[in-house]
Amino acid sequence: MQAPLINQTYAQLPAVLHALAELKPVAAPKLLIGNSTLAQHMGIDPSWLESDEAAQLLSGNQSAAHGSPLAMAYAGHQFGGFNPSLGDGRAMLLGDVVLADGTTRELHLKGSGRTQFSRGADGRATVSAMLREYIISEAMAALGVPTTRSLAVMATGERVWRQKPEQGAVLTRVAKSHVRVGTFQYLAARHDVETIRTLMNHEIARHMPGVTTAQDFLATAISRQAKLIAMWMSFGFIHGVMNTDNMQIAGETIDYGPCAFMDGFDPQKVFSSIDENGRYAFDKQPMIGLWNLTRLAECLLPVLDDDKTYAIKIAETELQNYMPQFEAAFEQRMLAKLGIDDLSQTDFIATTLQHMANARADFTLFFMGLTRGENVEKFFMSKLAHDEWDQQWNTLKSAKANELMKHHNPVYIARNHRVAEALAAAELGDLAPFHRLLNAVQSPFTEQQGFKDLEAAPLPQEEVLQTFCGT
Ligand code: AMP
Ligand code: MG
Numbered sequence: 360m361q362a363p364l365i366n367q368t369y370a371q372l373p374a375v376l377h378a379l380a381e382l383k384p385v386a387a388p389k390l391l392i393g394n395s396t397l398a399q400h401m402g403i404d405p406s407w408l409e410s411d412e413a414a415q416l417l418s419g420n421q422s423a424a425h426g427s428p429l430a431m432a433y434a435g436h437q438f439g440g441f442n443p444s445l446g447d448g449r450a451m452l453l454g455d456v457v458l459a460d461g462t463t464r465e466l467h468l469k470g471s472g473r474t475q476f477s478r479g480a481d482g483r484a485t486v487s488a489m490l491r492e493y494i495i496s497e498a499m500a501a502l503g504v505p506t507t508r509s510l511a512v513m514a515t516g517e518r519v520w521r522q523k524p525e526q527g528a529v530l531t532r533v534a535k536s537h538v539r540v541g542t543f544q545y546l547a548a549r550h551d552v553e554t555i556r557t558l559m560n561h562e563i564a565r566h567m568p569g570v571t572t573a574q575d576f577l578a579t580a581i582s583r584q585a586k587l588i589a590m591w592m593s594f595g596f597i598h599g600v601m602n603t604d605n606m607q608i609a610g611e612t613i614d615y616g617p618c619a620f621m622d623g624f625d626p627q628k629v630f631s632s633i634d635e636n637g638r639y640a641f642d643k644q645p646m647i648g649l650w651n652l653t654r655l656a657e658c659l660l661p662v663l664d665d666d667k668t669y670a671i672k673i674a675e676t677e678l679q680n681y682m683p684q685f686e687a688a689f690e691q692r693m694l695a696k697l698g699i700d701d702l703s704q705t706d707f708i709a710t711t712l713q714h715m716a717n718a719r720a721d722f723t724l725f726f727m728g729l730t731r732g733e734n735v736e737k738f739f740m741s742k743l744a745h746d747e748w749d750q751q752w753n754t755l756k757s758a759k760a761n762e763l764m765k766h767h768n769p770v771y772i773a774r775n776h777r778v779a780e781a782l783a784a785a786e787l788g789d790l791a792p793f794h795r796l797l798n799a800v801q802s803p804f805t806e807q808q809g810f811k812d813l814e815a816a817p818l819p820q821e822e823v824l825q826t827f828c829g830t
Contacts, residue, residue, distance in 0.1 A: 362412055363403045365454035365466060367426025372561060373554045375546070377429040380451035383472025383482065387516025388418035391486065391528065391790070392493060394510050401510075401533070402459055408511055416453070417531045418513040419471030423454050430474035434548055435541035435604025436654060438638055443548040445541060445604050446476030449484060452537060463565060466510070467537055470529040483519045486512070487782040489530040490793060492615040494781070496532075498773040498800035499612055504590045505583070506612040507534040526786065534611055535566045540655045541604030547658035556662050566609045573662045577677045581652050583610025585681050588648045589688035592641070593696065594772065595621040595722035599631040599826060601639050601647045603654050617826040620772040622816050623719035626712070630775075630826040645685045653678055695767040696726050697752065698760025707755055714739055714748055721816040726768040730761070769803035771813055775823035 369377060393408035407413055415421040422428055430447040437445075451474065453466040469492070470484025493509040500506050515527035538558065546555045556573075563570045567579050587610050591598065598605075599617035607613040617631035626642040634640075639647060656663075656674035664670040693708045694700070715725060720738035728735040739745035757763060773796065781793040799813045817823070 360404050360407050363456050365423035365456055367454040369429055369452055370426055376432050378475050380428040380430040380474045384420040385418050385515035385517050388414040389514045391512045391514050397508050397510055401456055417511050418529045419468050426454050428453050430476055431537055432545050433539055433541035433604050434545040435602050437602045447474055448477040449482040464533050465537055467532045468529050469532055483527050485519050485525040486528040487786055489528040490782055490785055492530055494797055495615050495773050501801045501803050502594055505587055505610055507532050535609040538562055538608050539604050540606045540651050543655055543658040552661045562608050573659055574673050577659055580608050581677055581681050582684055584648050585684035586688045588644050589685050593692035597641050599639055603651045606651045619775050619826050621722050624715040624722045626716055632825045632827050649681050695763045698756045698764045700757040704755050723772050730764040730768045770806050771799040771803045773800045776817040776821040777813055779823055
């Protein structure tokens, strides 16, 4: 039961990128949930997660043996407005571990107390927000969506004041890297070209094998983001707060705040309580992805070429590749959801989504209904609309439609109302509903006996209309 070997390689990067994070010990750290599968994958003994040493380390009460925790500096466009100095205000980087395959993963504690970037806030997080991140990120991972992972949630035994007193917790988040678009913006705002180059090379070395030039680096970041957002949308996922500080270079979904899987399909759907203008609505996500990547490209101009005009040309060329890549990935996934292997049938995606939007068809149940060969008429405005659509569908379906659909249409998603219900029970000390839901969403494509209620759409009175930033 050995502790993982944690190094602090980020400390070797120029000092402008990080600040020492002082430990802010909590009263009574206690493991609420640990991720054995992820621990094993990372070469960590799952039983270590239950040790006192893990409780001390993963609640921010103790440093890892090989280096002090750091708060990472970053900037960011928040809802379009630029803030040159955000940084980890309630998180700290413990360090990184090397996996058996030679790749590295960072361990980051969220809710670990104030840092020099906290501004007026308390640096803490609540049990319910951290459990919410845990279950949604693990659901995303099981769907095959690139994402930061959740290794453990430690209750702190302390109160956190939000609208009401809540229980505090610290989440151990695992990522290939926590460098964001906003990390590059932080340096660009300080005209620190040398560190931009260093940071770029750091990222390339960590997770972009084969990349050798700044142009390749930008192209890879663009391509990963295009595919990521296509995947989100193929599962009806809304990130909710796609600020540039919440978009990571490695292409993993990061920062699970007011995010949600949609129930009834509405392309303009927004859940976030703070997104008053619908900037991060479902169907705006591809465009916002491009906007954020354009901010990244601006930061990279001085390393793309010494000649500014030529650098801009390179950036524009690469940014122009974003939309076609997004569209190709989205279309391929949506056609697979419909059991169609003829990739030229893209008009049928639009037709289907229009019908779904008209009738506010449940995004997951509609595709599950098709997969199971059920009559899906109830998801259409009229029998006529259904019959016309169905006739067309039957002419387009592939001979291996069922295989395609089974692998692209989940039975279980982390539905908002079920997540809310599980979190409410957890707050009262009952983690059973949370474990049950986690169990379902960790094998999203496999139907399990006794989980029918977890498939169902919310009744009108159960519907969650707003989600909140995970503070
Ligand atoms: P987020 O909404 O999680 O992306 O956070 C945006 C910024 O606010 C980041 O710099 C966070 O570190 C900071 N922040 C959010 N919540 C807190 C908190 N409770 N205490 C300190 N800083 C916070
Ligand atoms: Mg953030």
